[in-house]
Amino acid sequence: MIDFLQANMGTILALLGAALAVGLAGSGSARGVGVAGEAAAGVIAEDPGKFGKVMVLQLLPGTQGIYGLIIGFITLSQTGILGGDGNISIGKGLVYLCACLPIAIAGYFSGVAQGKASAASIGVVAKKPDQFGKAMIFPIMVETYAILALLVSILAISGAASVAF
Amino acid sequence: MAILAMKRITICGLKKDSKAILETIQRLGVIEIQDFTPEDEVFKKKPMPISGAEFERNIHDAENAIEVLNTYNEEKSGILSSFKGRAVISREDYDNFHTELSSVKSTMSRILALSKDVAEKKAEIVKCNQQLDMLVPWEGLDIPLDLSGTEKTSVFIGALPGDWTLDAIYEAMAENLPVDVTIISHDKNQTCIMLICEKAAHDSVNSALRGIGFAYPSVSCSATPSEQKVLLQQEIEKLEEQIKTCEEEIVSYDDQRPKIKFLADYQKIREEKYAVATSLPQSEHAFVMSGYIPEKYIPDLENALADYAVTVETSDLEEGEEAPVLLKNNAFSSSVQGVVESYALPAKGEIDPSFIISLFYFIFFGFMLSDAAIGLLIFLGAGFLLLKNKNMEPGLRNNTKLFMFGGIAAMIFGVLFGSYFGDLIPSISGHFFGNPIVVKPVWLDMQQNPMTVLSLALIMGIIHIFTGLAINGYQLLKKKDIVGFIFDIVVWYIILIGLIVKCLSMQMIMDILAGGAKPFIPAHIGNIGLYAAGIGCIAIIIMGGRESKNWGKRLLKGAYAVYGITSYLSDVLSYSRLLALGLATGVISSVANMIGTMFGSGVVGIIIFIVVFLIINAINIGINTLGAYVHTNRLQYVEFFGHFYDGGGRPFEPYSVKTKYYKFKEN
Numbered sequence: 001m002i003d004f005l006q007a008n009m010g011t012i013l014a015l016l017g018a019a020l021a022v023g024l025a026g027s028g029s030a031r032g033v034g035v036a037g038e039a040a041a042g043v044i045a046e047d048p049g050k051f052g053k054v055m056v057l058q059l060l061p062g063t064q065g066i067y068g069l070i071i072g073f074i075t076l077s078q079t080g081i082l083g084g085d086g087n088i089s090i091g092k093g094l095v096y097l098c099a100c101l102p103i104a105i106a107g108y109f110s111g112v113a114q115g116k117a118s119a120a121s122i123g124v125v126a127k128k129p130d131q132f133g134k135a136m137i138f139p140i141m142v143e144t145y146a147i148l149a150l151l152v153s154i155l156a157i158s159g160a161a162s163v164a165f
Numbered sequence: 166m167a168i169l170a171m172k173r174i175t176i177c178g179l180k181k182d183s184k185a186i187l188e189t190i191q192r193l194g195v196i197e198i199q200d201f202t203p204e205d206e207v208f209k210k211k212p213m214p215i216s217g218a219e220f221e222r223n224i225h226d227a228e229n230a231i232e233v234l235n236t237y238n239e240e241k242s243g244i245l246s247s248f249k250g251r252a253v254i255s256r257e258d259y260d261n262f263h264t265e266l267s268s269v270k271s272t273m274s275r276i277l278a279l280s281k282d283v284a285e286k287k288a289e290i291v292k293c294n295q296q297l298d299m300l301v302p303w304e305g306l307d308i309p310l311d312l313s314g315t316e317k318t319s320v321f322i323g324a325l326p327g328d329w330t331l332d333a334i335y336e337a338m339a340e341n342l343p344v345d346v347t348i349i350s351h352d353k354n355q356t357c358i359m360l361i362c363e364k365a366a367h368d369s370v371n372s373a374l375r376g377i378g379f380a381y382p383s384v385s386c387s388a389t390p391s392e393q394k395v396l397l398q399q400e401i402e403k404l405e406e407q408i409k410t411c412e413e414e415i416v417s418y419d420d421q422r423p424k425i426k427f428l429a430d431y432q433k434i435r436e437e438k439y440a441v442a443t444s445l446p447q448s449e450h451a452f453v454m455s456g457y458i459p460e461k462y463i464p465d466l467e468n469a470l471a472d473y474a475v476t477v478e479t480s481d482l483e484e485g486e487e488a489p490v491l492l493k494n495n496a497f498s499s500s501v502q503g504v505v506e507s508y509a510l511p512a513k514g515e516i517d518p519s520f521i522i523s524l525f526y527f528i529f530f531g532f533m534l535s536d537a538a539i540g541l542l543i544f545l546g547a548g549f550l551l552l553k554n555k556n557m558e559p560g561l562r563n564n565t566k567l568f569m570f571g572g573i574a575a576m577i578f579g580v581l582f583g584s585y586f587g588d589l590i591p592s593i594s595g596h597f598f599g600n601p602i603v604v605k606p607v608w609l610d611m612q613q614n615p616m617t618v619l620s621l622a623l624i625m626g627i628i629h630i631f632t633g634l635a636i637n638g639y640q641l642l643k644k645k646d647i648v649g650f651i652f653d654i655v656v657w658y659i660i661l662i663g664l665i666v667k668c669l670s671m672q673m674i675m676d677i678l679a680g681g682a683k684p685f686i687p688a689h690i691g692n693i694g695l696y697a698a699g700i701g702c703i704a705i706i707i708m709g710g711r712e713s714k715n716w717g718k719r720l721l722k723g724a725y726a727v728y729g730i731t732s733y734l735s736d737v738l739s740y741s742r743l744l745a746l747g748l749a750t751g752v753i754s755s756v757a758n759m760i761g762t763m764f765g766s767g768v769v770g771i772i773i774f775i776v777v778f779l780i781i782n783a784i785n786i787g788i789n790t791l792g793a794y795v796h797t798n799r800l801q802y803v804e805f806f807g808h809f810y811d812g813g814g815r816p817f818e819p820y821s822v823k824t825k826y827y828k829f830k831e832n
Contacts, residue, residue: 070752133507140799147742158615
């Protein structure tokens with residue numbers, strides 16, 4: 001067991017990073033889309049004609065999961081876990097783990113928060129469908145922070161490839 | 166182009182022509198009625214003899230009739246039919262419709278009467294079924310339920326609450342013997358009995374039975390239960406037969422559906438016309454109509470009214486008057502008009518941003534989607550819808566055009582960044598044919614050079630924001646606010662450009678953005694930039710709060726205005742989403758390709774590859790097109806509009822033909 005850990009620690013750490021990125025950001029999105037979906041279903045019960053609009057709003061918190069997937073995927077392919085020998089040093093594995101953290105953390109919390117904002121915006125569309133353009137902006141404001149986290153994660157990962165350990 | 170210039174218009178005509186004139190103006194739909202002429206002794210508003218209620222009732226009936234037709238014969242509607250738009254009907258058809266009016270109306274009321282009939286008959290069937298249910302416990306009885314006795318005897322037929330045995334009943338009746346009790350049926354809720362006694366004992370038996378909760382059955386009939394059952398079943402059959410004939414008749418009116426829809430529209434048009442007619446000031450022989458008209462439509466209106474004895478006067482708006490806003494743009498820029506309209510229409514003194522937005526919109530959209538294959542699909546899809554549905558409603562048409570242009574932009578960026586469903590071509594050629602074909606990006610690979618693409622995204626942001634600032638400057642100049650132009654616009658340009666120059670002269674910034682290249686701006690020029698920015702800041706501290714009289718307050722406000730520099734920083738950083746979303750599309754497609762190629766290159770491998778490819782890319786197209794759309798909108802609404810555009814104009818709402826099912830075309 002110890003031998004196994006010693007031999008593969010780098011890969012395990014990188015894998016943990018990818019798991020956190022996909023898992024946490026995905027959970028955030030799932031919760032966000034869930035909350036927004038509850039609100040959306042209520043609106044559809046009253047007026048099925050608003051389906052297109054509320055669906056767009058419901059989907060907005062779904063992007064964090066995608067961002068997590070991107071980071072997870074880049075990590076897996078760069079560390080060689082996907083389609084490679086998959087043997088990297090502990091130091092490098094740690095670097096990948098850290099690089100995954102921004103989107104994991106910000107992805108989770110922004111996904112939940114964006115879901116709440118989306119649900120509120122769905123309420124706006126229920127009462128005033130013509131204000132859809134403005135209602136869409138509020139959840140998008142939240143998303144900015146997930147995008148910033150994604151950006152730092154991408155930059156860190158693409159930098160990690162050239163870090164020597 | 167932009168906001169259409171509005172004029173005030175006053176039309177004065179003879180009352181005998183009023184109907185024809187109002188119809189003409191309604192069909193043109195270029196005037197928003199607005200009361201400029203006050204009532205006086207000669208011109209007064211008079212209520213019309215016809216009330217709007219009748220039109221409304223007819224419209225309501227027509228809608229109900231269509232709904233009835235729909236319940237029996239749903240109109241076919243696919244996903245694509247929502248793009249179709251309303252059917253076109255000619256002026257002639259409209260003019261001739263009044264001859265058919267009464268026949269359509271009677272069809273309509275016949276349909277409604279039939280549907281009411283059906284509903285009533287269905288209710289009767291329910292009632293019969295209930296009676297059948299109630300008869301079930303009495304089925305064993307071979308005398309009529311309402312039999313009260315013979316010459317010498319009294320008969321009680323009814324139910325006792327709870328489950329009784331024969332002994333228990335005789336026991337309860339002990340004081341009133343002789344009686345004859347038969348239990349017809351029993352369950353745990355009730356016991357149905359028939360009790361026969363002497364006529365003389367009727368009253369005492371009756372009270373004894375009441376004492377143990379006896380109740381007569383809720384169904385009553387002069388036939389025996391089994392005969393009654395047959396009767397009821399026959400009745401139900403008869404009703405069902407009748408419903409069938411009614412329904413057949415309703416279905417036979419299905420071909421009248423277009424006419425009924427037309428009637429709804431026809432009444433809607435007339436309703437609006439009468440509402441306007443009632444609101445116009447009129448004298449004994451003449452009427453006056455006033456409102457706003459877009460200047461370019463004045464000749465059309467004059468031509469259309471040439472046959473009538475009318476005077477048409479137009480005049481400029483009064484000082485400070487807020488006219489309703491109507492946007493008009495060329496075929497390209499009108500595609501983003503919906504984006505502007507869903508934010509807000511320009512207020513007085515603001516320009517129509519549609520044209521400028523259309524320049525940036527597709528660059529951002531393409532950058533975020535940045536996949537040539539997906540772009541091509543979106544372009545083809547939207548183009549197909551546009552070609553197939555010539556009648557598409559204008560708003561929907563603009564939005565579809567927006568996605569078509571967006572698709573083209575995504576193709577261009579996809580070629581630049583070398584993404585065709587991610588790395589589909591190298592994956593397939595490498596995996597299935599063992600000889601990877603490398604598709605070189607025309608410009609660079611986004612995934613390999615994220616910092617370069619990030620710099621590009623930020624530069625685009627700076628250009629976008631500077632454009633917004635310039636438009637604000639233009640608006641201030643148009644309002645002749647020179648001080649505002651210098652201190653809110655020019656000084657900010659100096660500060661921002663000064664800071665950018667300083668940044669570009671610093672090794673640290675170059676390390677981050679350009680991978681450690683030597684700064685191409687020498688340090689001393691960088692310092693000049695810094696000094697210029699410093700002077701600009703001082704100017705803003707002094708002038709930023711110039712509307713305050715108190716100097717202390719003014720300087721504080723000025724200092725706060727300088728703090729606005731952080732908002733420029735965050736605005737520019739916000740454009741990093743161009744890179745993030747641009748990467749997302751290609752990476753997700755690549756995920757599909759990688760998963761698909763994990764299952765070997767045999768027949769099974771190929772099938773799995775195709776399935777995975779289709780599913781993941783369908784999701785990818787949906788999510789990323791939505792993402793590109795909403796985030797491009799956000800960049801326009803928040804980062805761009807924030808610098809020059811508040812909106813708040815009132816939309817132009819012309820007196821026009823507002824129909825639901827048909828569009829009218831002038832011949």
